[in-house]
Structure formats: structure tokens, C-alpha cells
Amino acid sequence: GDSVTQMEGPVTLSEEAFLTINCTYTATGYPSLFWYVQYPGEGLQLLLKATKADDKGSNKGFEATYRKETTSFHLEKGSVQVSDSAVYFCALKTGGFKTIFGAGTRLFVKA
Amino acid sequence: DAGVTQSPTHLIKTRGQHVTLRCSPISGHKSVSWYQQVLGQGPQFIFQYYEKEERGRGNFPDRFSARQFPNYSSELNVNALLLGDSALYLCASSLETGTSHGYTFGSGTRLTVV
Numbered sequence: 001g002d003s004v005t006q007m008e009g010p011v012t013l014s015e016e017a018f019l020t021i022n023c024t025y026t027a028t029g030y031p032s033l034f035w036y037v038q039y040p041g042e043g044l045q046l047l048l049k050a051t052k053a054d055d056k057g058s059n060k061g062f063e064a065t066y067r068k069e070t071t072s073f074h075l076e077k078g079s080v081q082v083s084d085s086a087v088y089f090c091a092l093k094t095g096g097f098k099t100i101f102g103a104g105t106r107l108f109v110k111a
Numbered sequence: 112d113a114g115v116t117q118s119p120t121h122l123i124k125t126r127g128q129h130v131t132l133r134c135s136p137i138s139g140h141k142s143v144s145w146y147q148q149v150l151g152q153g154p155q156f157i158f159q160y161y162e163k164e165e166r167g168r169g170n171f172p173d174r175f176s177a178r179q180f181p182n183y184s185s186e187l188n189v190n191a192l193l194l195g196d197s198a199l200y201l202c203a204s205s206l207e208t209g210t211s212h213g214y215t216f217g218s219g220t221r222l223t224v225v
Contacts, residue, residue, distance in 0.1 A: 004153075030210075031210065032210045032211045034213050036213075036216075041218070042218050042219075043115070043201055043203075043216035043217050043218045043219050044154070044201070044203075044214070044216045045216070046213040046214065046215070049211070049213050051210070051211040089153050089154075091153075093210050093211075093212075093213075094210060095167075095210065097144075097159045097161075097166045097167035097208055098156045098159065098167050098169065099144075099156065099214065100156070101153030101154050101155075102153050103151075103152055103153050104151075104152070104153050
């Protein structure tokens with residue numbers, strides 16, 4: 001079945017460091033890919049998305065490119081801030097009614 | 112505009128009891144989905160409703176049921192609660208059900224079964 005695999009956390013970085021969170025997927029058909037972020041005590045927020053191969057999603061300095069050849073959708077940010085500390089979820093959606101989430105990667109950013 | 116609102120925010124129930132969770136989607140959103148998030152894991156799909164009809168169901172037992180009302184709000188019901196039902200229950204709304212549409216999530220209902 002369809003699945004999403006994310007790198008295990010926690011990831012701990014110093015402020016202004018470069019961030020990469022790896023995400024690979026397995027899917028039949030042509031999924032859309034998403035990154036969601038969850039801050040403590042809150043629900044998930046849609047961070048960015050890409051709906052077809054080679055699309056790049058971007059928002060708030062975060063980017064991810066839909067790579068069909070490597071079935072990947074890695075999240076990157078050039079310079080993280082303390083306020084980026086959260087749990088990040090990679091997700092895919094096929095068929096229109098269900099989104100499959102990865103297990104999440106916790107990011108800690110130190111001042 | 113109000114976001115997705117869920118009630119209650121926290122709930123403690125005893126094994127064997129029944130619980131009803133409520134969700135109001137963003138105004139104009141016709142699709143509501145329910146997810147269960149166990150601590151330390153990603154959300155797991157329970158149901159999707161669109162225009163008051165069930166469009167999809169995840170791998171959950173029949174103790175779980177839901178419905179959507181004419182104003183697009185939704186209820187999730189869980190009967191005969193088990194300790195393993197303790198989780199954060201998230202409601203997500205979207206304008207449409209298509210593959211390219213992401214969700215707007217509520218802050219969730221934290222259910223603790225004792």
C-alpha cells in the first residue's frame with residue numbers, strides 16, 4: 001500500500017543553520033505531496049505542497065521539490081530560526097479522500 | 112474568519128463509555144475528515160465526509176462512526192471506549208476532495224480513556 005517514510009528525529013540545529021528533513025514515499029498512481037507542521041498543543045498546519053513531478057512547493061522560506069525518479073520530497077530551509085521548532089510531517093494524497101502521513105520529525109532549534 | 116473549531120478540547124472517559132466529538136469546518140468548506148493521532152505518531156485517517164455523504168473510511172472498527180450535517184459540521188462517535196482509543200482526534204476541512212487539495216486542521220480533541 002501507499003506509505004511515507006521520514007527521517008527519524010529529533011533534529012537539533014543552531015539558529016541560522018541549514019535544514020534538510022528527508023522524506024520518501026511509495027504510491028500507486030500520481031500522488032500530491034505535502035508538508036505539514038505541528039506546533040506544541042496545536043493541530044497541523046499546511047506548510048507547502050506539490051501536485052506533480054518536478055513541482056517545487058515553497059512557503060515561509062521552506063522548500064521541497066517533487067522528485068518522481070527518486071520518490072522523494074525533502075524539506076529544506078536555508079536558515080532556521082528558534083520559532084521553526086516544531087514537528088514536521090510529510091504526507092501524500094491519492095484518490096482524493098485519504099491523506100497518508102509520515103511519523104513526523106521533531107526539530108529543535110537552539111538560539 | 113474562524114478556522115476549524117473542535118469541541119471539547121479535552122475529555123476524560125472511562126472504558127466502555129461512549130464519546131461524541133464535534134467539528135465545525137471553515138465556512139464554505141464542504142469536506143470534513145477525521146484523523147486519530149497517537150502520541151509520537153502521524154495522524155491516521157478515520158473518515159471523510161463530503162456533502163453529507165461518507166466518501167472514505169480508514170481501518171478502524173465499527174465502534175467508530177461519524178456523520179455530517181446540512182451545515183457541513185460533523186460529529187465523530189466512538190462506542191465502547193478502550194484504553195487504546197486515547198489519542199488526539201483531529202478534524203480537517205477542505206474546500207473540495209481532489210488530490211491536490213490540502214487540509215486545514217482544527218486544534219483537536221485530546222481524549223483520555225481511563
